[in-house]
Amino acid sequence: MKAAVLRFPGSNCDQDCYHVLSEHYRVPTDYVWHKECSLSGYDLVVLPGGFSYGDYLRTGAIARFSPIMKAVADHAAAGGLLLGICNGFQILTESRLLPGVLIRNRSLSFICEHRWLRVENNNSPFLSEARNGQLLNIPIAHGEGNYMASPETLAELEANGQILLRYSDAEGNVSDATNPNGSTANIAGICNAKRNVFGLMPHPERAADPRLGSADGSVIFQSIFKTLGVSAAA
Amino acid sequence: MNTAVYLPKDPEITPEVIAAHGITPEEYDRIVKILKREPNYTELGIFSVMWSEHCSYKNSRPELKKFPVTGPTVLVKAGEENAGVIDIGDGWGIAFKMESHNHPSAIEPFQGAATGVGGIIRDIFTMGARPVFGLNSLRFGPISGTDEKGETPANVRHNRRLFRGVVEGIAHYGNCIGVPTIGGEVYFDETYEGNPLVNVFCLGILKHEQIARGAASGIGNPVFYVGAETGRDGLAGAAFASRELTEESKEDRPAVQVGDPFKEKLLLEACLELLTTDAVAGIQDMGAAGLTCSTCETASRGGTGVEIDLEKVPKREPGMTPYEILLSESQERMLIIVHKGKEDIVRAIFEKWDLPHAEVGVVKDDGLMRVKVGDVTVAEIPARDLADEAPVYHREAAPQPAPAPLTLIPSGDLEAALPTLLADPTLASKQWIYRQFDHMVRIGTTVLPGSDSAVFLVREADKILAATSDCNATYCVLDPREGARAAIAEAARNLACSGAIPLAVTDNLNFGNPHKPENFWQLREAVEGLAEGCRAFEVPVTGGNVSLYNESPAGAIDPTPTVGMVGLIEEQAHVTQSFFRRAGDAILLLGELGDEMGGSHYLKVLHGLKQGVPPKVDFKKERALHDTLRELIRSGLVESAHDCAEGGLAVTLAESAIGGQERIGAEIDFGITGLAPEVLLFNESQARVVISTRDADAVLRLAAERGTPARVIGTTTSGETLEITADGTTRKWKVAELHRTWSCSIGNQMSA
Numbered sequence: 011m012k013a014a015v016l017r018f019p020g021s022n023c024d025q026d027c028y029h030v031l032s033e034h035y036r037v038p039t040d041y042v043w044h045k046e047c048s049l050s051g052y053d054l055v056v057l058p059g060g061f062s063y064g065d066y067l068r069t070g071a072i073a074r075f076s077p078i079m080k081a082v083a084d085h086a087a088a089g090g091l092l093l094g095i096c097n098g099f100q101i102l103t104e105s106r107l108l109p110g111v112l113i114r115n116r117s118l119s120f121i122c123e124h125r126w127l128r129v130e131n132n133n134s135p136f137l138s139e140a141r142n143g144q145l146l147n148i149p150i151a152h153g154e155g156n157y158m159a160s161p162e163t164l165a166e167l168e169a170n171g172q173i174l175l176r177y178s179d180a181e182g183n184v185s186d187a188t189n190p191n192g193s194t195a196n197i198a199g200i201c202n203a204k205r206n207v208f209g210l211m212p213h214p215e216r217a218a219d220p221r222l223g224s225a226d227g228s229v230i231f232q233s234i235f236k237t238l239g240v241s242a243a244a
Numbered sequence: 245m246n247t248a249v250y251l252p253k254d255p256e257i258t259p260e261v262i263a264a265h266g267i268t269p270e271e272y273d274r275i276v277k278i279l280k281r282e283p284n285y286t287e288l289g290i291f292s293v294m295w296s297e298h299c300s301y302k303n304s305r306p307e308l309k310k311f312p313v314t315g316p317t318v319l320v321k322a323g324e325e326n327a328g329v330i331d332i333g334d335g336w337g338i339a340f341k342m343e344s345h346n347h348p349s350a351i352e353p354f355q356g357a358a359t360g361v362g363g364i365i366r367d368i369f370t371m372g373a374r375p376v377f378g379l380n381s382l383r384f385g386p387i388s389g390t391d392e393k394g395e396t397p398a399n400v401r402h403n404r405r406l407f408r409g410v411v412e413g414i415a416h417y418g419n420c421i422g423v424p425t426i427g428g429e430v431y432f433d434e435t436y437e438g439n440p441l442v443n444v445f446c447l448g449i450l451k452h453e454q455i456a457r458g459a460a461s462g463i464g465n466p467v468f469y470v471g472a473e474t475g476r477d478g479l480a481g482a483a484f485a486s487r488e489l490t491e492e493s494k495e496d497r498p499a500v501q502v503g504d505p506f507k508e509k510l511l512l513e514a515c516l517e518l519l520t521t522d523a524v525a526g527i528q529d530m531g532a533a534g535l536t537c538s539t540c541e542t543a544s545r546g547g548t549g550v551e552i553d554l555e556k557v558p559k560r561e562p563g564m565t566p567y568e569i570l571l572s573e574s575q576e577r578m579l580i581i582v583h584k585g586k587e588d589i590v591r592a593i594f595e596k597w598d599l600p601h602a603e604v605g606v607v608k609d610d611g612l613m614r615v616k617v618g619d620v621t622v623a624e625i626p627a628r629d630l631a632d633e634a635p636v637y638h639r640e641a642a643p644q645p646a647p648a649p650l651t652l653i654p655s656g657d658l659e660a661a662l663p664t665l666l667a668d669p670t671l672a673s674k675q676w677i678y679r680q681f682d683h684m685v686r687i688g689t690t691v692l693p694g695s696d697s698a699v700f701l702v703r704e705a706d707k708i709l710a711a712t713s714d715c716n717a718t719y720c721v722l723d724p725r726e727g728a729r730a731a732i733a734e735a736a737r738n739l740a741c742s743g744a745i746p747l748a749v750t751d752n753l754n755f756g757n758p759h760k761p762e763n764f765w766q767l768r769e770a771v772e773g774l775a776e777g778c779r780a781f782e783v784p785v786t787g788g789n790v791s792l793y794n795e796s797p798a799g800a801i802d803p804t805p806t807v808g809m810v811g812l813i814e815e816q817a818h819v820t821q822s823f824f825r826r827a828g829d830a831i832l833l834l835g836e837l838g839d840e841m842g843g844s845h846y847l848k849v850l851h852g853l854k855q856g857v858p859p860k861v862d863f864k865k866e867r868a869l870h871d872t873l874r875e876l877i878r879s880g881l882v883e884s885a886h887d888c889a890e891g892g893l894a895v896t897l898a899e900s901a902i903g904g905q906e907r908i909g910a911e912i913d914f915g916i917t918g919l920a921p922e923v924l925l926f927n928e929s930q931a932r933v934v935i936s937t938r939d940a941d942a943v944l945r946l947a948a949e950r951g952t953p954a955r956v957i958g959t960t961t962s963g964e965t966l967e968i969t970a971d972g973t974t975r976k977w978k979v980a981e982l983h984r985t986w987s988c989s990i991g992n993q994m995s996a
Contacts, residue, residue: 020420065506222701
């Protein structure tokens with residue numbers, strides 16, 4: 011398998027994602043510059059976190075017009091795996107590759123901390139190695155992670171099992187008290203109806219190496235590798 | 245846009261104009277002697293910023309020479325370049341430095357703090373190093389307290405506004421650019437009312453062969469301007485920072501720059517990409533004094549001249565005068581000296597990153613900084629004289645009387661004293677702050693903020709670094725020399741508690757107006773105290789910053805010589821945190837029980853007193869303690885280690901119980917009588933560390949062999965209380981309640 015990590019001007023988790031894929035898991039990985047036009051040959055495309063275009067206008071709103079985004083849409087349409095983390099998730103919603111929007115945290119403050127996530131649906135190439143109800147300790151770091159969708163969209167997401175992760179507590183309870191940013195229904199991550207596009211606000215790449223306090227993010231990477239039929243290191 | 249330079253008729257140089265530039269008559273005579281003629285208005289402006297304290301250290305230079313700056317690991321010495329570089333082994337080096345943005349933050353806290361972060365990050369990547377983490381050291385006036393009507397006084401509301409703005413500004417810049425802010429320190433004290441301190445630190449990593457130099461070398465080499473366009477923001481900020489803050493300082497708001505972290509992120513990546521090519525002969529950021537400083541400093545370092553044409557400088561707005569262009573402190577700009585023939589490499593990289601770039605000049609052999617507008621020469625100054633021949637002043641120093649020993653140590657309800665101390669914003673949890681900072685990007689934060697040192701795994705080099713910043717200004721105002729010694733001792737102790745060996749120091753000297761002899765004396769004493777500490781721990785100073793004129797209408801701030809110290813942890817297994825880990829471990833005190841109450845947090849918070857003789861530092865004892873502690877850690881005997889500082893043993897023990905992931909109870913009995921309990925609980929004697937261990941006997945044995953005092957003072961428990969027996973009386977606190985008080989304090993104040 012081969013992975014691509016996209017680099018937009020202002021991406022700042024690109025090097026982290028690249029490091030985790032290529033050094034930690036030893037998966038062949040390339041950076042792909044946003045002015046490129048092709049993603050052919052890649053099985054996994056990662057849209058990393060950061061502040062693409064300085065978050066000017068709206069988070070992700072300018073990046074969606076980058077030349078590479080046509081290839082990203084084609085990759086998704088062809089069934090390729092697309093993982094959008096944090097700002098990558100924001101770009102995916104702005105590009106309509108995922109439904110809904112991400113607005114400012116209800117506290118209006120940036121929040122960086124470890125959070126508990128409950129796996130809602132493991133029927134996904136991104137979570138196949140997790141159990142439903144499994145709890146993952148993965149950090150968040152965002153100012154605009156408050157997920158909003160219309161009632162119809164929400165009902166659709168629920169009905170199709172597209173809500174993959176919700177913010178919970180350490181016991182798996184999901185409530186307003188365990189919601190860091192005001193997201194509708196405590197949504198932390200969703201996939202598209204075809205289940206090959208996954209967007210999440212938490213940073214699994216920050217929870218791959220146990221020396222950083224938690225390795226719970228590895229289940230996402232291991233699920234991807236299993237789906238793509240590779241056995242990765244670590 | 246029409247960005248032609250506007251060439252107005254220069255104002256006449258009158259004594260008033262000279263004085264308005266902060267230039268003394270003697271300095272003016274010196275300028276005339278250097279130029280062999282009268283300066284024009286633009287040249288006067290250039291001298292005024294280059295000879296400001298901020299750029300020239302004219303009042304502090306003789307003192308700064310007292311710091312030890314050499315050592316076997318020093319690759320680039322303090323003062324040689326934008327930041328010093330230290331060898332960490334295996335071909336890797338670190339560049340780090342601390343810098344202040346106090347004055348801008350007092351006027352415009354968000355942008356003041358944000359551009360401070362931008363400036364220090366630029367200093368680091370100018371060296372060719374990739375910035376990997378940041379720290380900050382902040383001081384504000386009190387954010388708690390009510391008046392007699394039970395309302396929040398205006399000054400407290402203002403202090404909160406400054407505090408919130410500074411934290412948001414640091415978060416804005418650091419989070420966007422993707423450099424994690426992983427630690428620091430914050431104090432709240434009346435002395436910083438109206439003059440907050442914002443000291444920011446950045447560390448970068450590089451291979452030895454990547455060290456970039458800021459010299460204009462190679463006659464005929466083209467000079468490039470890259471990065472953001474020049475605008476009118478931050479005009480003469482360096483000169484502004486070299487004055488006292490007054491009621492009228494609000495009028496200086498245009499002297500505060502506006503930052504764009506997105507642009508700096510592009511500049512960072514473009515510069516580091518460019519530095520992997522062979523196109524660069526020299527590189528220098530445009531910080532204080534902008535284009536002026538970068539031009540004359542590169543020429544001075546290269547022993548060359550630099551000629552630039554202001555017509556070619558990318559500008560944000562039309563009609564700027566040479567004076568404005570040269571003195572602008574617009575952010576996110578760099579000057580690059582390019583090897584002739586490699587211009588296209590530079591152009592291609594900056595095109596890729598969509599950044600403005602322009603060839604604006606050339607390196608000459610005449611030693612002059614020459615500024616032209618087309619064919620018209622608007623300034624011509626010998627570069628070396630301008631950069632390095634600023635006047636040096638040996639200011640008058642007036643010693644302050646030695647602090648009087650305490651005659652009476654007030655007692656009181658000691659049970660209530662502990663939660664009161666833990667709720668004091670200076671000691672309370674800083675989660676409200678660091679939660680707003682992205683402290684995990686670059687996937688290296690091994691110890692989260694809140695422990696004795698920040699610990700970061702630099703994955704490029706596979707090295708684990710620990711970093712801390714420390715300064716207790718209450719000690720310093722009582723005895724500046726002893727306070728500075730304590731700052732170094734505490735920094736080294738914090739590193740030892742994390743399992744690290746100190747490598748080097750950066751400092752930020754925050755003091756009042758040096759023209760006042762009592763202030764200058766404080767500066768001298770503190771510098772000498774820091775230098776003694778650096779020698780004792782064999783750590784060189786790699787650079788830093790001097791911020792004088794920290795005064796508000798109420799007077800000078802307490803002297804605050806902030807220390808940033810960096811250490812190396814040899815193995816992951818040595819990484820140690822401050823927090824108890826499980827029930828049933830023995831708790832030991834390494835060092836003496838102590839009895840020094842002067843300058844203590846107990847006196848300040850509980851009794852409103854800033855009095856007495858601050859704790860004495862014995863470097864020999866201190867170093868022996870750190871060595872023993874590191875040996876214990878390497879032997880695998882230490883579960884947690886926490887340095888004993890503000891609030892004494894009681895606060896240290898409470899923090900170890902409540903600061904970690906889980907709350908852990910503890911039962912403590914000091915086992916001696918005859919020492920007043922308030923002294924036992926809250927004294928701040930130095931050279932003390934509280935550790936927890938599974939094998940107390942082994943610890944005692946090793947400590948005895950090394951001659952380090954050690955005693956078992958209790959055990960961790962699965963209970964819900966912290967129990968401390970002192971002088972025969974047992975006091976109990978519910979751990980959950982202490983935790984709530986400590987963790988919510990700052991958040992509660994800020995949402996009140």
